Amino acid sequence: MTTDRKRRVGILGATGAVGQKFVELLADHPWFKITAVAASERSAGRAYGDAVNWIGSTPLPGGIAGMPVSASEPGLDCDFVFSGLDSSVAFEIEGNFARSGLPVISNAKNYRMQPDVPLLIPEVNPDHTRLIKSQTFSDRGYIVTNPNCSTVGLASALKPLYDSFGLTKVIVTTMQALSGAGYPGVASLDILANVVPHIGGEEDKVETEPQKLLGKLTDDGIRYADFAVSAHCNRVPVLDGHTECVSVQLAERASLDDVRQAFESFVSDIDDLGLPFAPRPFIRVLPGAADPQPRKHVSMHGGMPVWIGRLRPCNVLEFRFVVLVHNTVRGAAGGAILNAELLVEQGYL
Amino acid sequence: MTTDRKRRVGILGATGAVGQKFVELLADHPWFKITAVAASERSAGRAYGDAVNWIGSTPLPGGIAGMPVSASEPGLDCDFVFSGLDSSVAFEIEGNFARSGLPVISNAKNYRMQPDVPLLIPEVNPDHTRLIKSQTFSDRGYIVTNPNCSTVGLASALKPLYDSFGLTKVIVTTMQALSGAGYPGVASLDILANVVPHIGGEEDKVETEPQKLLGKLTDDGIRYADFAVSAHCNRVPVLDGHTECVSVQLAERASLDDVRQAFESFVSDIDDLGLPFAPRPFIRVLPGAADPQPRKHVSMHGGMPVWIGRLRPCNVLEFRFVVLVHNTVRGAAGGAILNAELLVEQGYL
Amino acid sequence: MTTDRKRRVGILGATGAVGQKFVELLADHPWFKITAVAASERSAGRAYGDAVNWIGSTPLPGGIAGMPVSASEPGLDCDFVFSGLDSSVAFEIEGNFARSGLPVISNAKNYRMQPDVPLLIPEVNPDHTRLIKSQTFSDRGYIVTNPNCSTVGLASALKPLYDSFGLTKVIVTTMQALSGAGYPGVASLDILANVVPHIGGEEDKVETEPQKLLGKLTDDGIRYADFAVSAHCNRVPVLDGHTECVSVQLAERASLDDVRQAFESFVSDIDDLGLPFAPRPFIRVLPGAADPQPRKHVSMHGGMPVWIGRLRPCNVLEFRFVVLVHNTVRGAAGGAILNAELLVEQGYL
Amino acid sequence: MTTDRKRRVGILGATGAVGQKFVELLADHPWFKITAVAASERSAGRAYGDAVNWIGSTPLPGGIAGMPVSASEPGLDCDFVFSGLDSSVAFEIEGNFARSGLPVISNAKNYRMQPDVPLLIPEVNPDHTRLIKSQTFSDRGYIVTNPNCSTVGLASALKPLYDSFGLTKVIVTTMQALSGAGYPGVASLDILANVVPHIGGEEDKVETEPQKLLGKLTDDGIRYADFAVSAHCNRVPVLDGHTECVSVQLAERASLDDVRQAFESFVSDIDDLGLPFAPRPFIRVLPGAADPQPRKHVSMHGGMPVWIGRLRPCNVLEFRFVVLVHNTVRGAAGGAILNAELLVEQGYL
Numbered sequence A, B, C, D: 001m002t003t004d005r006k007r008r009v010g011i012l013g014a015t016g017a018v019g020q021k022f023v024e025l026l027a028d029h030p031w032f033k034i035t036a037v038a039a040s041e042r043s044a045g046r047a048y049g050d051a052v053n054w055i056g057s058t059p060l061p062g063g064i065a066g067m068p069v070s071a072s073e074p075g076l077d078c079d080f081v082f083s084g085l086d087s088s089v090a091f092e093i094e095g096n097f098a099r100s101g102l103p104v105i106s107n108a109k110n111y112r113m114q115p116d117v118p119l120l121i122p123e124v125n126p127d128h129t130r131l132i133k134s135q136t137f138s139d140r141g142y143i144v145t146n147p148n149c150s151t152v153g154l155a156s157a158l159k160p161l162y163d164s165f166g167l168t169k170v171i172v173t174t175m176q177a178l179s180g181a182g183y184p185g186v187a188s189l190d191i192l193a194n195v196v197p198h199i200g201g202e203e204d205k206v207e208t209e210p211q212k213l214l215g216k217l218t219d220d221g222i223r224y225a226d227f228a229v230s231a232h233c234n235r236v237p238v239l240d241g242h243t244e245c246v247s248v249q250l251a252e253r254a255s256l257d258d259v260r261q262a263f264e265s266f267v268s269d270i271d272d273l274g275l276p277f278a279p280r281p282f283i284r285v286l287p288g289a290a291d292p293q294p295r296k297h298v299s300m301h302g303g304m305p306v307w308i309g310r311l312r313p314c315n316v317l318e319f320r321f322v323v324l325v326h327n328t329v330r331g332a333a334g335g336a337i338l339n340a341e342l343l344v345e346q347g348y349l
Helices: A015-026 A087-099 A126-134 A149-165 A202-213 A256-263 A329-345 B017-025 B085-097 B128-132 B148-166 B202-213 B256-264 B328-346 C016-026 C085-099 C128-134 C149-165 C201-213 C256-266 C329-345 D017-025 D088-097 D126-134 D148-164 D201-214 D254-266 D329-345
Strands: A007-012 A032-039 A069-071 A080-083 A105-108 A140-145 A167-176 A216-218 A221-223 A228-237 A242-250 A283-285 A308-312 A319-325 B007-014 B030-038 B070-071 B080-083 B101-105 B142-145 B167-176 B217-219 B219-224 B227-235 B240-249 B283-284 B306-313 B321-324 C007-012 C032-039 C070-073 C082-083 C101-105 C142-145 C168-174 C217-218 C221-223 C228-235 C244-252 C283-284 C306-313 C319-325 D007-012 D033-039 D067-073 D080-083 D103-106 D142-145 D167-176 D216-218 D220-221 D228-235 D243-252 D283-285 D307-311 D319-325
Touching: A007 A015, A007 A087, A007 A149, A015 A032, A015 A329, A069 A283, A080 A087, A080 A329, A087 A105, A087 A140, A087 B219, A105 A329, A126 A140, A126 A216, A126 A221, A149 A167, A149 A202, A149 A228, A149 A242, A149 A256, A149 A283, A149 A308, A149 A319, A149 A329, A167 A202, A202 A228, A228 B240, A228 B321, A242 B227, A256 A283, A256 A308, A319 B142, A319 B227, A319 D329, B007 B017, B007 B085, B017 B030, B017 B328, B080 B085, B080 B328, B085 B101, B101 B328, B128 B142, B128 B217, B128 B219, B128 B328, B148 B167, B148 B202, B148 B240, B148 B256, B148 B283, B148 B306, B148 B321, B148 B328, B167 B202, B202 B227, B256 B283, B256 B306, B306 D033, C007 C016, C007 C085, C007 C329, C016 C329, C082 C085, C082 C329, C082 D167, C085 C101, C085 C142, C101 C329, C128 C217, C128 C221, C128 C329, C149 C168, C149 C201, C149 C228, C149 C244, C149 C256, C149 C306, C149 C319, C149 C329, C168 C201, C168 D167, C201 C228, C228 D142, C228 D243, C244 D228, C256 C306, C319 D228, D007 D017, D007 D088, D007 D329, D017 D033, D017 D329, D080 D088, D080 D283, D080 D329, D088 D103, D088 D142, D103 D329, D126 D142, D126 D216, D126 D220, D126 D329, D148 D167, D148 D201, D148 D228, D148 D243, D148 D254, D148 D283, D148 D307, D148 D319, D148 D329, D167 D201, D201 D228, D254 D283, D254 D307
Parallel strands: A007 A032, A007 A080, A032 A069, A080 A105, A105 A140, A167 A228, A283 A308, B007 B030, B007 B080, B030 B070, B080 B101, B101 B142, B167 B227, B283 B306, C007 C032, C007 C082, C032 C070, C082 C101, C101 C142, C168 C228, C283 C306, D007 D033, D007 D080, D033 D067, D080 D103, D103 D142, D167 D228, D283 D307
Antiparallel strands: A167 A242, A216 A221, A242 A319, A308 A319, B167 B240, B217 B219, B240 B321, B306 B321, C168 C244, C217 C221, C244 C319, C306 C319, D167 D243, D216 D220, D243 D319, D307 D319
């Protein structure tokens, strides 16, 4: 690709938790440069540094602090936008931007399951971006989405298995970090030294998005992968990193070594592209008896790999293992940035 | 029963975490009175209040603080003993006490799976105490055990289902409290704001004990129940209370209402006995969308019920739900005390 | 006193965190019976059990769950009200109730420093209730307040020292529990594994209320005690219990033993009254080298004592020690209930 | 300085918590290269990666994992050693190394208060290294120490004030992170959702080390600075970062602006030396009303600055403020590395 100039990027929902993560992760991006930050009416017109309640543990990048916050309306000075919008407003605003002719790389859930919108993990289904051509927002505007933060870990872990052996059944129990609920999110009185065994709307996403992600692109759109997922979603007092206990039934016979081999030797279609946010390797299998652990592994390698541990036979389905994913990096802003990098590489941006 | 006098009770491992819970829970027991506390050589001879590092959040009962700590050898001044011994020493010491003629009501794992030792939850398998008669320790000494703390919650929840519909498959993911690891147990640096997806030896217990608990007592001993359990065991930063996400496959057809009805209308064989530590009801189904929660429910009703919530269909097996159990009360000391109450009622004590 | 009938009690702000604590603590009160629960417009008309997001770890008392929530306006069916109102509305609503002829026993800050309103800790300044007579709300209506939750611990600990030796300087650093911020209060992302070294408005209260509490009632009102307090207030990830590190300079010469003696032998003017919520003793000095600790001690004896530990000389001022107080019991609802008990005893209720 | 070759470094106590931090921080150091790792008998002979229970959240540096662990005896292949030894063995082992002719840059407490041993914070008292010349361990061996982790934050914050206005009194209350207790350190059952208002031996160090650090080097050794420190030390459930609430009395009259100016304009004697681990600036004053906070700031700028916030008048002493320091970086391994860098610059290494 031509990197003679950096793409100019706008951030929708820039003062929210996901928006802040976009700002943090794009600080030194080699291809992208933030030129616009948009937020709600309340923040519009103020300097970003004043409007934001910066929750990161890295300093707010200097160049952004003084940038004026724009209203969330088309007309931003940028080549495309990342959206960290809340789902309560994302449908309309993202649609407006796409109709205005701008590509929208979104983390919101609203368009994920639309037939002509790619639900994208570059290492899993990079060809699904072809759906963009069937979108009708405008000549040049379109929407690409990344999955729910728990789905990202699960679907990424399932990818090598599905490719090698097929899949029929998946049971997953998640233990999800606080940052997945945004800010202010979960009240401390609700979660300190506690587990909340329910996250509104989450189980439905985890049970339906993987089949689209692992689906096959046909002339009639995505033909969903045919396996059942049952998800138990829990909130735990962890800051970053969703841990997932997974049991799977494969479609074809495979030994434990076969499965391990499938994880460890997995090479994705984008591994050779040199995308800046692409981890190498994508799937990392840990040997430790008690790994992966959110506090120990989640920030390694930029938070972009998907971690797997404790692979072993299951007494009920065939195999089981533990997955860990950084929910706000790989599972949100970082994943969206990698999506944009793929789109640049593929010529869509 | 005759309560004209209180049984005199000894506590083995009295200074450990489980031992302390025995001391705390027996403080005002109507049938039992602590007359001996035994611990390791290091503590023997000292006053209990000096030897113990009391970790409870209720005061150390006054009458016990001055009691001299005995060595863990037969000859204690009591009618029977509760054992909170560590499994590294329980096999020998508990055996010694049983051989010396004392009943041993144990929380340790060592004898649980012995064919002639009852693995007992009074509401689940009260008839299994008949195994005592086949024990050969001595004329009057015997051993009765309670299950692993996670098993207690799981097997109790499975009981109504197994009785009503039979069971074929169970997948459970536990999120277990710190107190389950004893004291000092888990290092704070390992678990604060973290999840550790492994607990040594735990999964094996949860996968094998329920079949004995729900097994049928025959003339040849326990015929194990025939279902498969797969357990994913995790440590989470919670103080008390194991939360368990369960998916089950029943042997017979049942509707969601049938299953709910089985839980809600469950009456155990001991419900009418008036045992002091028996909760009424034993199984408590919560209606809240995000219940049960350890911090919210675990100490209600003395920590003795088993809590169930979020009953719903499962996409892979048939039904799923969440179980909560107080691991150091119902899952350890409180469960053992209820075992002793049953044994009194049945004439074994 | 005559306990031939229970006083009928209304709760203002009944669905909030403090209001819930009133409901919980009054469940079995020998003198008081809840007959009305009032909350905001949004809740009025609904059953309390439906309107409240019950955050307690004890069950919502059955008798209250079905009670209809009233609007926060005079006319409630009760003899007096407890107020757990937020300070943003307490000034007006409490005033309205007092003007309507009802005694208001308030936990809000609004009237605390009014010259004719008692700021009351029964063990510290029971005579200050005489200020009620100078109030002009109405014939029978009046307002009595309890101090800020951190102040309660500090002023109670200072009381024996002030009485025995006088005081000139106090420096206190608080480590305050989450429940002090109400619900939802502090965001979990802000406080998990963190310290926030600031609590809005708190230092000012801790620095000014003790002088009124320890002040002398004269014909011209309270003559404030003459000592300086410097407070550093911090929020820490603790559920209940404010821990306070205190250094003091006494007005008169005293030895460490004198000070210890003053704490340990302190007898308050209400100790013989037999008030149901009055702890005996009020001040509890712990010998443990690392005590008091919130999780260990805060709920002992109903959460009503003030705990003191680590008494030792100070290198800068004269003595230092650690204070622990249950912020939502002794420091809020429980303290207010004890205030009401004193008022009954004194004939004001 | 000449950087034509990297100094060869040995780590004593390399498998402990501080030792691991040395390994982590030295991974890419421009001047130093680890050539030897020493630990207890139990680990000696094993590969470091096998012997260590790596607790970091960054990967164990590849080059070190295969390095054989040596016994803690002179004869290591290196130019000098960093010591992360436990104080129970540090006196003897560090002495042995110094006597053998190797410089020992130590984090242990044992030699800190010896008259001829520098207790060093490069930005505070870089000239104290001259004490090395009076040491008599051997021709070329000597010992240099860094202060207690809480002292580092306090003494660094006091430095600009002491230099500008003199000091007479300091009261400090610390809220200290778990990592300060090493590994396994504090039991999770002791500290989750709790505060422990005592840390063995800590207050004594915080009360005596600052006077040596701010002391004046004379021909007769260090003349201690003449001010009193009173410390209340607490453990809180924070992973990294000691937060300290400080009240000070200055020797000379100063306004709040003078004090702020002293902090903000502080330039240390080493600021121009370009030492790799020296933060620029050293003292960072934060404007936020609730800053500094451990989770928010402690890892910024490599964990090497000392953070100050909430500067305001004190009602009892003159001024008060909050200090934050990264206890295992600036307060331990990182501070020792900076000490070594200064010694290189000064020609001692």
